[in-house]
Amino acid sequence: MTHDKERRIPLALIVDDDRNIRTVLKGMLEESGFSVMTSQNVEEALPIIVEQDLDLVITDLKMPGKSGMDLLAECRGLKPAVPVIMVTAFGDVEAAVSAIKRGAYDFITKPFDEDELLNVIKKALSESRKNRELVSAYFGREEAPLHDIIGRSDTIKEVLRTVRKVARTDSTVLITGETGVGKELIARAIHTESHRRDQPFIKVNCAAIPDLLLESELFGYERGAFTGAVTSKPGRFEIAHKGSLFLDEIGDMSLHLQAKLLSALQNRSFERVGGVKTIRVDMRIIAATNKDLQEAMRAGAFRQDLFYRLNVVPVRIPPLRERLEDIFPLTDNLVRKFGSRNRKTITGVSPQVMEAFSGYDWPGNIRELENVVERMVVMADADTLGTDLLPDEIRGTARTGESFRKRIESISRLTEKQMIIDALEKTGQNRTKAAELLGISRRTIQNKIKEYGLQA
Numbered sequence: 418m419t420h421d422k423e424r425r426i427p428l429a430l431i432v433d434d435d436r437n438i439r440t441v442l443k444g445m446l447e448e449s450g451f452s453v454m455t456s457q458n459v460e461e462a463l464p465i466i467v468e469q470d471l472d473l474v475i476t477d478l479k480m481p482g483k484s485g486m487d488l489l490a491e492c493r494g495l496k497p498a499v500p501v502i503m504v505t506a507f508g509d510v511e512a513a514v515s516a517i518k519r520g521a522y523d524f525i526t527k528p529f530d531e532d533e534l535l536n537v538i539k540k541a542l543s544e545s546r547k548n549r550e551l552v553s554a555y556f557g558r559e560e561a562p563l564h565d566i567i568g569r570s571d572t573i574k575e576v577l578r579t580v581r582k583v584a585r586t587d588s589t590v591l592i593t594g595e596t597g598v599g600k601e602l603i604a605r606a607i608h609t610e611s612h613r614r615d616q617p618f619i620k621v622n623c624a625a626i627p628d629l630l631l632e633s634e635l636f637g638y639e640r641g642a643f644t645g646a647v648t649s650k651p652g653r654f655e656i657a658h659k660g661s662l663f664l665d666e667i668g669d670m671s672l673h674l675q676a677k678l679l680s681a682l683q684n685r686s687f688e689r690v691g692g693v694k695t696i697r698v699d700m701r702i703i704a705a706t707n708k709d710l711q712e713a714m715r716a717g718a719f720r721q722d723l724f725y726r727l728n729v730v731p732v733r734i735p736p737l738r739e740r741l742e743d744i745f746p747l748t749d750n751l752v753r754k755f756g757s758r759n760r761k762t763i764t765g766v767s768p769q770v771m772e773a774f775s776g777y778d779w780p781g782n783i784r785e786l787e788n789v790v791e792r793m794v795v796m797a798d799a800d801t802l803g804t805d806l807l808p809d810e811i812r813g814t815a816r817t818g819e820s821f822r823k824r825i826e827s828i829s830r831l832t833e834k835q836m837i838i839d840a841l842e843k844t845g846q847n848r849t850k851a852a853e854l855l856g857i858s859r860r861t862i863q864n865k866i867k868e869y870g871l872q873a
């Protein structure tokens with residue numbers, strides 16, 4: 418299931434050290450239907466570029482400290498599909514040209530004409546959509562459809578059932594699981610499956626931001642709230658209004674902020690740092706952590722009352738080693754993805770590699786699997802990935818015991834059966850089309866249908 422991306426509210430980031438320009442641009446963009454975040458320098462902008470699903474960046478060229486050109490370079494590296502529009506001083510043609518050469522989508526000169534700017538933005542968005550499809554064919558991960566959640570194990574199916582159910586509600590969700598199991602992927606899926614899908618999905622990484630900063634990131638601040646607060650700024654809570662707020666690594670939040678968060682959740686309202694006005698918000702909260710919160714509560718590092726507020730719908734994503742069946746379809750998908758990205762025709766991995774994969778612990782879970790497969794594809798000389806390409810830590814687990822082989826065999830039979838069922842379902846039980854979909858002959862599918870007793 419995919420949702421019409423065009424109906425989502427686009428999210429723009431404005432980077433400019435001049436407050437007036439930020440305000441004017443923000444107003445213009447908001448009037449044209451954007452959600453807008455702003456930063457006054459490059460350092461502040463970078464975490465936003467990393468964390469948010471931005472559609473557009475507009476940056477000033479000349480700023481104290483790092484320049485718009487530096488930001489452009491970072492943005493090209495981090496999010497190549499996001500168009501960057503450079504704001505340059507009137508007459509500075511050289512800078513403008515150099516920005517375009519380094520990958521800026523376009524430039525506008527100050528003082529800017531509103532219509533001209535909106536035209537450039539419109540064009541950037543419509544072209545970048547195509548651009549994104551192109552880019553995602555090569556770079557996969559960044560813009561992959563949210564429903565690219567792969568897995569055939571009963572446990573992941575159960576997770577997806579919960580996702581669909583909870584998506585229809587506004588309930589708070591707490592996602593737990595080891596690093597790399599797909600917590601963020603699931604959080605985004607809950608958002609896109611929900612009625613809030615056209616509203617912003619805003620992520621806050623509670624572990625990556627120092628405590629004091631996190632407070633103002635979350636709740637915003639008023640001018641003069643602390644030294645350096647020369648303007649007021651809305652927090653992520655305000656920006657996520659009507660959408661979903663993803664509080665990642667919630668287990669790393671300080672007790673002080675936990676108290677503030679609890680009160681904001683209870684009252685559905687809060688005040689900016691240094692502010693008196695109460696701001697009401699309506700959003701779904703999705704929290705995630707790889708920490709054991711029960712343990713943290715026992716140690717007094719996590720508030721029990723906050724835990725119960727967040728844990729309305731718990732979603733536990735099991736580690737990859739507990740759902741061996743998922744390794745097959747995931748590997749298959751990754752081989753194809755990295756194959757096309759590296760312009761190599763790789764048909765798959767050898768049975769010995771699959772065996773080693775299934776015997777390995779995967780402490781980094783799916784992220785680790787992604788990295789391993791990517792490395793193997795890059796190094797590959799043949800079209801099947803063999804054990805010679807395995808990293809040492811995985812090679813060591815390649816076992817050849819008879820019972821182990823049987824276990825793998827039964828899993829791959831299960832997978833095969835499921836794939837045939839899926840293909841038949843997708844094609845309305847049309848065997849010829851199902852065979853085509855699977856890239857096997859009609860005779861093979863006939864045999865398999867018989868073998869697995871799938872006759873209607």
Ligand SMILES: Nc1ncnc2c1ncn2[C@@H]1O[C@H](COP(=O)(O)OP(=O)(O)OP(=O)(O)O)[C@@H](O)[C@H]1O
Pocket residue numbers: 558565566567568594595596597598599600601602603707783784787
């Ligand atoms: N079921 C899945 N199907 C396809 N890709 C997946 C699946 N689960 C995870 N991934 C991919 O694995 C990588 C790690 O997932 P994600 O970032 O969501 O994990 P995480 O649990 O948030 O990890 P961390 O705790 O380190 O933040 C991502 O690239 C994600 O797309």
Ligand SMILES: [Mg+2]
Pocket residue numbers: 600601665
């Ligand atoms: Mg994560």
